[in-house]
Amino acid sequence: MAEEEISQISAGEFEAVSQLLSSSESLQLAFIIMILGIIGIVFGYRKFSSWVGSQKFYYKRPHFSRFVRRAVLPFFAIALITAINVHTQTGVLFGEISSIEDETISAHEQFAKILNTFNILVIGYTISHLVPIILTKREKSILEKEDFDAWFELRGFSDDSEDLFHKLYKWVPPNNAPEDIDEKEFQELLNTEKGRQYLEQFRTSKGNPIGGYEKLVDNPFEEWKKSERAKYEKYYQNCITGNNQSGRKLKPGTKPDEIFPIDVWREEKREHGYESLIPSSRPPGYAKKKREGLPKSAKQILPLGIFLATILAVVAWWGVDLIVLATATGGFSIGLGLALQETMQNYFAYIMIRKDKIFVEGDRVQLETGYNGYVHKITPRVTYIRDALNESIAVIPTRQLVNAQIVNYTKENKLxxxxxxxxxxxxxxxxxxxxxxxxxxxxxxxxxxxxxxxxxxxxxxxxxxxxxxxxxxxxxxxxxxxxxxxxxxxxxxxxxxxxxxxxxxxxxxxxxxxxxxxxxxxxxxxxxxxxxxxxxxxxxxxxxxxxxxxxxxxxxxxxxxxxxxxxxxxxxxxxxxx
Incomplete structure (x- = not known):
């Protein structure tokens, strides 16, 4: 039955495309030029992308660089297709083309629709890859603000130069002595620089600091960002000049990566308590290798979803009946769903674990079997739990963890x-x-x-x-x-x-x-x-x-x-x- 329904699916206007291309040699030539031009743009893009990856601005402005790399290929492809489309609109190309059998749609309109289809697909592809870059940039900006908050809580990082914190903030003592300090002692401490430093670091018996801080500059966050960029500039220079742990000059753009871009540099510092990062202290490709096998986030799946939606929209625009297509493939989908039943159970269990944050990577958990270890990786199929002594890894179907009794030693309260x-x-x-x-x-x-x-x-x-x-x-x-x-x-x-x-x-x-x-x-x-x-x-x-x-x-x-x-x-x- 499914085969009969598939045979009845209307191909819409796609049936006229082959007739159109065979109607004129000049049209075929234009189509070939467009395809060859796109292939040439792809090869040129690879060279351009490799060049961008070896430049300093790629490491200092990674999100902007990735945006440019993704946008260049579609820009030239759209420019090429649009140029051919304009050429056809002038009538130069269609001077020799006769009308196809269906007089309701001229060859001029049909070929323009083909070119517009290519443009829509290219635009859809571009948007599908640019949106995740924008979302990632927003996420990194939020993390950068959290780093600033951590810097404020710690009253500066260990690798700050010239007591940056007190250049941006001034400690203001309380008007009255805290209950843990005698009034006379409090006044004596206020009269000396060492005493004020002691009071600034003082915590009450309840663990609360005393006094407050007032800004010495209009925007401390921007000044802090400049300081962090200066630290990265020093890190980058030490890498390319050989002033590093290995004593050799590291080359930008090499594969595997030898130099961290600034966003990865920030992430490494965040994971290691904001201590200074030593150039060449990690083997080449360390950051990429560490992230291999991690489950894909929604931002990584988003491009596929956007591009598939673009394809479906184009198919519908060309007159294909999507309802009949969906009905015809329904039986096949049911059979596929039964075959992939356990896979789908694992996938939905993965979504529930992520949504409810039952546990995350890095949590210390104990399973019903008594196995105790750290959650190493959660995937839509299996979950890896690493023994604390690194002697073994438990591989468990993700669906089993939803109904299992799990002791989480990390969630909410880490004490x-x-x-x-x-x-x-x-x-x-x-x-x-x-x-x-x-x-x-x-x-x-x-x-x-x-x-x-x-x-x-x-x-x-x-x-x-x-x-x-x-x-x-x-x-x-x-x-x-x-x-x-x-x-x-x-x-x-x-x-x-x-x-x-x-x-x-x-x-x-x-x-x-x-x-x-x-x-x-x-x-x-x-x-x-x-x-x-x-x-x-x-x-x-x-x-x-x-x-x-x-x-x-x-x-x-x-x-x-x-x-x-x-x-x-x-x-x-x-x-x-x-």
Missing amino acids: VPAVVKVGVSYLNNPRQVASILVKVGKRGMREIVDTRGRHLVKQKRCPYLDKNKPSCGCDKELHVDATQPVVRFNEFNDSSLDFSMWLYVRDYGAQFKTKTDLRMIMYEEFKKYDIRIPWPIRTVYQGDEKKEFEEISELDPDRDKVIDEFGMGDIGRGEGDE
Whole structure:
């Protein structure tokens, strides 16, 4: 039945095209010239595109350059087709052409319609590729504004020159002393430059800064952008002059890319905490390789949709009955849909995951099977979850993840407790032990950092602020009441008093290094104060318990000082205690 319907589809005016082309040798020649001209423009475009990719402005203005590259080919193609169309309109070409059999449509009109069809297809192709570039530019502009906000929060980036932040903004102290500082001390601090710097970095017990900022220039955002472009100019010059890590001159336009365009340069800086990017620190093609296999966004699919809509519009313009065509192909579509049922389920599951943001690339998740890792890549067919130790990758059909129970350690709240359990001797005073564990936790909050010097433990006030340094960000995004460290006396075990102590770290992976470092600090403090960890075995005790107790009691004054200085957290406090 479908075959009969297809045979009944009206080809519209397409039937007259072959008759038109065979009606005149000059018309055939014009058509051949147009095709050859388009082919020539395509080859010329490739040369032009390669030249643009090797120029400096391509790296400094990548979106504009891509726009120009996409627009040049259609511009010349439209110019060629329009020139031939104008030539036909003058009647020079059609002087020798006789009318075709259908007298209602002249050869002149028919050939002009063919040329207009080419123009419409070229325009549709151009729009389909220019719209994503415009949308990408808008998205990058939004990200650039977010980078500026991050720069403001950090009071400048580490690679800024000459304290750019304080050239654009001036700190204005509050009129009254904050509740955490005495009025007299506050006034004394205001009278010295060092004191004002301290107050500018100060955070209250609730984690809030004091004072405010007023602009020293009309548009700080534009001044900041100029500074960032100057940094990129320096990066680019270091690349092409050989003043880089490899010591060789990097060539623009090479494949794979050796130099980051400014938009990729910004993205790399954003991913690495806005630190300065070292030229040649990454292998050629690093940025492209890193993004290989990532799922296509709507902007990448948009060109195909626009161009298909253009083709359908042209087909309808030529008189083809789209309803009959759709009906005839309906049976085929149903059969294809049944064959691709699982593929479509995966695709719609992919859309749901993206729309509802159940999880995204980079989230730490645990599956029903117990597999725990990072979401590496989500595609319309399968989802890749990488083990945290990089020992394996789980490949799961995307549709299965919609109905599965998934634990997401990253979504909404990234706080994760790093818990360390320890048992101590029955001869030690549990109050003293609790206080020493509080001291261990407070040391950990200050001392445990990553390779870039950022604190792994989330806290209300970054310890760097006490040293009059910018916060590393450990005091940001702490929206819950998390008093730290937390110490608990868990139970009376067979051979030990069991305690646990935990701190809240910034993400799931940070807990492992934090627990390791806490154990190191704990060992030092226990050794210093003679807090004994019993052997995890059962023995018949034959020692002199009184003598051992006297040995432990020798350091009671030192341990009591720790209680006075650090307290015991919330252990031993009643509901009415403060």
